[in-house]
Amino acid sequence: MKRVLMLILLAATIAAIGEDRPATAPATGPAGSSRFTYVDLMVDPMGQPLAAWQVEFAAEVGKVTLVGVEQGEHPAYAKRPPYYDPAALAGNRIILGDFSIDQNLPKARTRVARLMIEIRGEAKPQYVAKLMAAASADGTKIPAAVMIVVAK
Amino acid sequence: MSNDDPHLPPPLADALRGAFAHKPNVPARLDESILSRALTKFAQRRRMRMLVRWGSGAAAAIAACIVLAIFILPGPQQSQLAQKKLDPTRQVDMVDAMLLARQIQGGRAIDRSWDFNRDGKIDQADVEAIAHAAVSLEARTIQTERRGLPGLDELGVKISQARPARPRQGAPSIAFSELRKERPQ
Numbered sequence: 001m002k003r004v005l006m007l008i009l010l011a012a013t014i015a016a017i018g019e020d021r022p023a024t025a026p027a028t029g030p031a032g033s034s035r036f037t038y039v040d041l042m043v044d045p046m047g048q049p050l051a052a053w054q055v056e057f058a059a060e061v062g063k064v065t066l067v068g069v070e071q072g073e074h075p076a077y078a079k080r081p082p083y084y085d086p087a088a089l090a091g092n093r094i095i096l097g098d099f100s101i102d103q104n105l106p107k108a109r110t111r112v113a114r115l116m117i118e119i120r121g122e123a124k125p126q127y128v129a130k131l132m133a134a135a136s137a138d139g140t141k142i143p144a145a146v147m148i149v150v151a152k
Numbered sequence: 153m154s155n156d157d158p159h160l161p162p163p164l165a166d167a168l169r170g171a172f173a174h175k176p177n178v179p180a181r182l183d184e185s186i187l188s189r190a191l192t193k194f195a196q197r198r199r200m201r202m203l204v205r206w207g208s209g210a211a212a213a214i215a216a217c218i219v220l221a222i223f224i225l226p227g228p229q230q231s232q233l234a235q236k237k238l239d240p241t242r243q244v245d246m247v248d249a250m251l252l253a254r255q256i257q258g259g260r261a262i263d264r265s266w267d268f269n270r271d272g273k274i275d276q277a278d279v280e281a282i283a284h285a286a287v288s289l290e291a292r293t294i295q296t297e298r299r300g301l302p303g304l305d306e307l308g309v310k311i312s313q314a315r316p317a318r319p320r321q322g323a324p325s326i327a328f329s330e331l332r333k334e335r336p337q
Contacts, residue, residue: 052250054286083246083283087290095287099250101257135247137254 034120036067039127040149041096041113045134048142049105050076053112054097054133055146062125064092068116076100082113095132105137109147237265244268249283 043053066089071081077098088094096113119125127148134144238248255262256275268278268285 052246054246083287085284085287085289091289093289095289097246097283097287099246099253099283101250101253133245133247135250137250139247139251141247 033122034118036116036118038070038151039115039117040111040151041115041129042109042147042149043112043131043134044109044145044147045107045136045142046144047107048144049107049136050110050134050142050144051101051105051137051139052097052099052133052135053131053144054095055112056093056095056130056132057115057148058093058128059117059125060092060128062123063120064125065089065118065120066092066094066115067118069094069096070114070116072098072110072112072114074106074110074112076102076105077110077112097133101137111149237263238268240265243286244282245286246283249279249286252282253279 039057041055041057043050043055068089069081069084071078077100080098082096082098084094084096094115096115098112117125127150129146129148131144131146134142136142238244252262252266252274253276255266256279262274264274266274266278269281271277
């Protein structure tokens with residue numbers, strides 16, 4: 001009889017331990033994994049010279065951390081990374097912007113910044129970008145379109 | 153054969169002399185007409201020469217004025233910014249930074265309100281300060297909070313017209329208690 005009780009107790013203990021395992025699994029399993037990728041911010045000034053731009057970027061879905069910001073591709077915006085608040089790197093929302101006093105300014109779609117991001121978990125992040133300001137060399141506001149290109 | 157040829161017969165010599173010594177009969181009107189046409193042509197040429205001379209001079213003067221205007225006078229956006237004041241209540245953006253950078257590059261006089269970092273001079277540090285303020289999340293959070301609580305001016309309430317709040321029942325104000333103390337017992 002004691003043996004039977006011991007076996008039942010042992011089986012219950014093993015079952016309890018087995019139930020606990022999945023709760024701690026995400027820390028080491030696929031759900032707890034992270035990967036690094038980048039997102040390109042593109043601005044199309046529609047034929048006007050782009051002398052200044054400012055964009056708000058946010059990751060609305062998924063656990064995303066911004067880990068770095070790189071400069072644009074056009075010579076006018078390739079000298080340095082755009083301005084941003086370093087405090088934004090801790091979150092999933094950032095305001096980026098830059099200006100150029102060069103004579104040679106982009107007039108067509110161009111990459112103005114590349115955001116290096118860390119994605120945690122399996123959820124596919126959804127990004128949102130909103131143009132806050134875009135102007136030509138004389139400060140005139142110009143209609144421009146902002147696009148996000150996610151790295152494959 | 154020459155005029156002095158001693159062998160030339162005198163009649164032939166007379167005939168030849170008569171033929172070559174002939175004076176053409178030109179009417180005076182034709183002569184005047186030719187002369188007046190020549191004078192008109194000469195006057196036209198003189199006018200054309202004067203026109204070219206004065207025209208080239210005027211064109212050179214205009215070109216010099218245009219060059220001076222481009223290099224000396226401020227451009228439209230520069231003069232606008234020189235007169236424009238930076239609104240301290242408005243959230244600055246990257247366009248403000250760009251305009252100030254261009255103005256500093258051009259070496260123009262700038263309104264003192266563009267001294268964004270309040271260090272007494274307007275330079276590249278102000279451009280940097282404006283650019284950083286434009287992308288600052290904290291500044292925007294503060295501004296959003298301020299927007300959530302409108303000021304008395306925004307509500308149309310003038311301080312001079314504002315009345316003191318009435319004391320609630322059971323919570324007499326200090327003035328009321330003082331009044332009771334002053335009453336004779």
